[in-house]
Amino acid sequence: MTHSEENYIKGIYHLSEAGAGSVSTTTLATHMETKPSSVTDMIKRLAGKELVNYKKYQGVRLTEQGQLKALQIIRKHRLWETFLVEKLDFNWDEVHEVAEQLEHIKSDMLVDRLDALLDYPDYDPHGDPIPDKDGAFKTRDKKLLANLGPGKSGQCVGVVDSSAAYLKFLDKHGIALGDSITVLEREEFDQSLKIRIGTRNFSVSQRIASNLYVKPIEN
Amino acid sequence: MTHSEENYIKGIYHLSEAGAGSVSTTTLATHMETKPSSVTDMIKRLAGKELVNYKKYQGVRLTEQGQLKALQIIRKHRLWETFLVEKLDFNWDEVHEVAEQLEHIKSDMLVDRLDALLDYPDYDPHGDPIPDKDGAFKTRDKKLLANLGPGKSGQCVGVVDSSAAYLKFLDKHGIALGDSITVLEREEFDQSLKIRIGTRNFSVSQRIASNLYVKPIEN
DNA sequence: TTTTATTTTTAGACAAATCTAAATATTTAT
DNA sequence: ATAAATATTTAGATTTGTCTAAAAATAAAA
Ligand SMILES: [Mn+2]
Ligand SMILES: [Mn+2]
Ligand SMILES: [Mn+2]
Ligand SMILES: [Mn+2]
Numbered sequence: 001m002t003h004s005e006e007n008y009i010k011g012i013y014h015l016s017e018a019g020a021g022s023v024s025t026t027t028l029a030t031h032m033e034t035k036p037s038s039v040t041d042m043i044k045r046l047a048g049k050e051l052v053n054y055k056k057y058q059g060v061r062l063t064e065q066g067q068l069k070a071l072q073i074i075r076k077h078r079l080w081e082t083f084l085v086e087k088l089d090f091n092w093d094e095v096h097e098v099a100e101q102l103e104h105i106k107s108d109m110l111v112d113r114l115d116a117l118l119d120y121p122d123y124d125p126h127g128d129p130i131p132d133k134d135g136a137f138k139t140r141d142k143k144l145l146a147n148l149g150p151g152k153s154g155q156c157v158g159v160v161d162s163s164a165a166y167l168k169f170l171d172k173h174g175i176a177l178g179d180s181i182t183v184l185e186r187e188e189f190d191q192s193l194k195i196r197i198g199t200r201n202f203s204v205s206q207r208i209a210s211n212l213y214v215k216p217i218e219n
Numbered sequence: 220m221t222h223s224e225e226n227y228i229k230g231i232y233h234l235s236e237a238g239a240g241s242v243s244t245t246t247l248a249t250h251m252e253t254k255p256s257s258v259t260d261m262i263k264r265l266a267g268k269e270l271v272n273y274k275k276y277q278g279v280r281l282t283e284q285g286q287l288k289a290l291q292i293i294r295k296h297r298l299w300e301t302f303l304v305e306k307l308d309f310n311w312d313e314v315h316e317v318a319e320q321l322e323h324i325k326s327d328m329l330v331d332r333l334d335a336l337l338d339y340p341d342y343d344p345h346g347d348p349i350p351d352k353d354g355a356f357k358t359r360d361k362k363l364l365a366n367l368g369p370g371k372s373g374q375c376v377g378v379v380d381s382s383a384a385y386l387k388f389l390d391k392h393g394i395a396l397g398d399s400i401t402v403l404e405r406e407e408f409d410q411s412l413k414i415r416i417g418t419r420n421f422s423v424s425q426r427i428a429s430n431l432y433v434k435p436i437e438n
Numbered sequence: 439t440t441t442t443a444t445t446t447t448t449a450g451a452c453a454a455a456t457c458t459a460a461a462t463a464t465t466t467a468t
Numbered sequence: 469a470t471a472a473a474t475a476t477t478t479a480g481a482t483t484t485g486t487c488t489a490a491a492a493a494t495a496a497a498a
Contacts, residue, residue, distance in 0.1 A: 002485090004484080024445080036447085037447075037486085038486055042485075088332035088333065098324065101326075110307070117307060243476090244476055253456075253457090255475075256456085256457075256459095261455075275463090276463060442495100443497085444493105445492105447490105449490080453487105454486105455482100456483080456484105457481080457482075458482105460477105461479090464474080465472100467471085468470085
């Protein structure tokens with residue numbers, strides 16, 4: 001598989017995970033920052049390799065084989081991100097671009113040893129699960145901070161959008177994975193939340209609150 | 220620069236380091252495992268980017284700019300090889316193929332941090348010098364084991380050919396970088412050498428002896 | 439249910455990197 | 469110095485991945 005084929009397979013995986021079932025040509029084109037006609041070409045190549053099922057005008061979906069391939073690339077992406085943060089002191093907003101390249105390195109031994117060096121991590125620096133060799137990964141009981149009721153608490157375990165802009169915003173407000181967050185009050189007017197992290201009380205917009213995953217803490 | 224362009228630049232560097240001055244189309248084609256006609260095409264592209272000087276039928280040589288680029292790729296290659304051996308427990312004969320891919324990853328931060336993680340190594344697992352950011356590297360007083368006179372000793376510091384086959388051969392005979400070798404006797408008939416490493420005495424062929432660099436030890 | 443708008447595909451072109459076969463140039467041998 | 473051998477370049481083709489513009493299919497609106 002070429003880098004481009006791998007990137008498409010990964011793109012299709014992410015889009016069909018979010019939406020339901022088949023992915024449209026235009027949606028994929030937008031995601032891949034390319035033209036629909038290029039997507040049609042690539043889809044045909046991937047269909048020829050039995051990585052996707054494709055019927056004209058009906059969008060595309062991954063085959064079993066394609067799905068496993070996607071998960072293997074995602075595994076590498078997330079292991080490398082973890083490596084960059086844990087071993088090379090990258091910040092969590094600096095890893096994506098480099099991991100986008102590193103995920104294409106072909107060497108089973110390298111992936112295995114990297115996994116061992118990192119002590120077999122279950123989650124990457126953004127809280128996303130790292131699939132194992134067979135594509136299996138742990139799912140976690142998590143909900144959006146935006147959906148956490150007043151008085152309830154949760155531990156910050158992930159982000160919806162892991163763009164550098166959003167991650168830097170979280171850094172700036174001193175919000176990090178692992179933090180315990182308590183919702184003090186919901187402002188009905190703009191759906192913003194008053195929250196407490198440690199001893200600090202402050203307010204976050206609806207936009208922010210619906211980008212942050214928390215694991216509810218019973219109390 | 221594309222992967223292919225980088226590989227060519229590196230190839231030209233290695234060939235002009237060994238031979239003198241300009242590299243012929245055929246020599247480069249053999250080294251790159253491709254056809255002379257493909258080399259001519261690529262050379263023209265590289266000349267257009269001012270990475271090489273090229274006049275028809277006169278071979279090719281790197282410009283200042285091309286040389287620096289070559290050294291930066293070699294730096295990455297050797298840092299990654301060092302990483303694989305030091306941090307991921309690869310054997311020295313297992314690293315080349317993967318480093319051949321990793322050397323193309325584009326990220327200055329990554330290279331700097333990797334260098335720091337490895338504690339700024341001067342030499343790679345094959346004893347080859349690792350250039351710094353500006354392309355400067357340490358040269359070492361070394362000579363071929365084949366040229367070491369009887370009675371003389373040297374410390375093993377590098378190999379000429381770092382192919383897996385040769386490296387495995389050295390492993391099998393318990394010869395590693397850092398070992399002290401004493402030449403006991405030269406067999407004039409086939410130029411083989413009787414040597415001592417530690418407490419072991421044995422004989423190595425001329426072929427082997429002219430593939431191993433030693434730093435002479437005065438005594 | 440036509441008409442209109444949107445989505446998707448096809449057709450044709452292009453750059454990168456390669457190849458084969460043929461044409462030139464250079465080198466070596468006679 | 470001429471011929472033969474070798475090296476190099478050109479011409480034309482192929483694959484991958486992309487693009488634009490036009491055609492065809494599907495979905496939405498009137
Ligand atoms: Mn990628
Ligand atoms: Mn991530
Ligand atoms: Mn390479
Ligand atoms: Mn090396």
